[in-house]
Amino acid sequence: MIEALGYLRESISNYSDEQKDALSIQNKINENRYESETMFIRDLTEDEISFLNNILPDEINYAMNEKDYKRVNELNEVYELLY
Template structure:
């Protein structure tokens, strides 16, 4: 798993109470995605909608914490959702 997906998995671990959070997290554990493009292509519409909301919050938090690396990595996935 690449660094970007590692940051995403860590962020998703905070959202496992939601069925879509669980679904996405499980996909990441079961499938061994080579990169974020491959991962995003495997998401359905509802998972994309959920991830869009989560990433907005997680990116905002990373920016507030001045964690430039996390902000950059999460933003890479966020941009692929569109």
């Protein structure tokens, strides 16, 4: 699995009980073998992209506060591809 998607899957697991988009994204990561983050992003629906746009800034800030710079970089890599 691509490392960035592993970090993303872990981050969105916090939302899977309350958001259908989180569960849908989690299922995509678990069921598919994406060759790149770009291929993953291309497979997302508009709602899933919107969901990630809403949560990733908070997740990146949390990782920064925890000084988990590896997580910051990996999540930021996915976030940048959303645009």
